[in-house]
Amino acid sequence: MASNPYFSLAVLFVAALGFGLAPLGLAKLWGMVFSPPKPNAIKNSIYECGLESKGDAWMQFRSAYYLYAIIFLIFDVEAVFLLPFAVAFTGLGVAACVSMLVFVLLLIEGLAWAWAKGVLTWA
Amino acid sequence: MEEGLKIELGKQGVFVTTIEELYNWGRRSSIWPMQFGLACCAIEMIATTMARYDLARFGAEVFRPSPRQADLMIISGTVTKKMAPQVVRLYNQMAEPKYVIAMGACAISGGPFKQGYNVLKGIDRYIPVDVHIPGCPPRPEALIQAFMTLQKKIDGQNLTGEGRPRHLDAEAQGEFPVPVQGEHDLEPSSNRLVWPLPMKTGIRD
Structure with missing residues (x-):
């Protein structure tokens, strides 16, 4: 076993594990001896606040918000790319302009698709 | 540890303390x-x-x-x-x-x-x-x-025995009832465990 070339790695792995876990264990031990918890229903409540939380945290959001986020992303990404393009516009060649046009058309296609699907109409 | 012995040891450059002192020092300093x-x-x-x-x-x-x-x-x-x-x-x-x-x-x-x-x-x-x-x-x-x-x-608190802090006393009450708004006053109007002797002042409260 000791002749295995990976033996030293295994020893180091165990040492590293101990190095990480020992302080956690000691902290837990210290906590158990010197600061034992006194839990109660109010202390264990999910949200610490003077007022009781109302309702459930597992509420449902309308999926329409997700579509709005996606469409927002279209314009957001477009702006990120368009700005440097516009700044360097005078020094750019035809190829750069065409590729930018293709990019913008792709995004417009996405928008047109969403529009056709009726996403922009709030239901 | 006697206080005199502690001072004598301190003069020799040996500093001794107890867990209690360290613990209370930590608690009171933060x-x-x-x-x-x-x-x-x-x-x-x-x-x-x-x-x-x-x-x-x-x-x-x-x-x-x-x-x-x-x-x-x-x-x-x-x-x-x-x-x-x-x-x-x-x-x-x-x-x-x-x-x-x-x-x-x-x-x-x-x-x-x-x-x-x-x-x-x-x-x-x-x-x-x-x-x-x-x-x-x-x-x-x-x-x-x-x-x-x-x-x-x-x-001044000891970690064991009488007068130890509440969190080290397994028997001690850790939850204090939250009063609710009653018709005329908070109910209950006081927690008898922490306020056992109401003063009779003659002032209505």
């Missing part, structure tokens, strides 16, 4: 108050933390916005009956060991508003108060005095 102001006393509390009075000297400048990280609740102002349940609830949410300073006349007795129908006549009716400071409002020096009194109190 009392983190809760960021929680109720009324005008809170302004004095804020002044105490600022550069002129510098509460950081006592290791207590770290005001925590969450009761789960706080050790000390400074009741800084008038506790209305509408606010009292929230105060008690926040106190319940603080982790042990926890302390309370009742700052100012209102917090300890209702103060100038004692006759008011909506004012709680002292927060010590619901939660155990460690230090009371009189004053309306108390000056920052008074709050610092309260801190030093609290530190002395912590320093």
Whole structure:
């Protein structure tokens, strides 16, 4: 076993594990001896606040918000790319302009698709 | 460890201590108050933390916005009956060991508003108060005095036996009932465990 070339790695792995876990264990031990918890229903409540939380945290959001986020992303990404393009516009060649046009058309296609699907109409 | 032997050893460059001393030193040197102001006393509390009075000297400048990280609740102002349940609830949410300073006349007795129908006549009716400071409002020096009194109190606590802090006493009550708004008053009107002897003053409360 000791002749295995990976033996030293295994020893180091165990040492590293101990190095990480020992302080956690000691902290837990210290906590158990010197600061034992006194839990109660109010202390264990999910949200610490003077007022009781109302309702459930597992509420449902309308999926329409997700579509709005996606469409927002279209314009957001477009702006990120368009700005440097516009700044360097005078020094750019035809190829750069065409590729930018293709990019913008792709995004417009996405928008047109969403529009056709009726996403922009709030239901 | 005898005090004389400790001093003799100290002269030889040998410093001895006990777990209890270290533990209490740690507790009293890092009392983190809760960021929680109720009324005008809170302004004095804020002044105490600022550069002129510098509460950081006592290791207590770290005001925590969450009761789960706080050790000390400074009741800084008038506790209305509408606010009292929230105060008690926040106190319940603080982790042990926890302390309370009742700052100012209102917090300890209702103060100038004692006759008011909506004012709680002292927060010590619901939660155990460690230090009371009189004053309306108390000056920052008074709050610092309260801190030093609290530190002395912590320093004097034994880890075992009688008078040990509540969190080391498995039997001790850790939850303090939150009063609810009744028809005419908070119900119950006080927690008998922390306020066993109501003073008969003749003033209706």
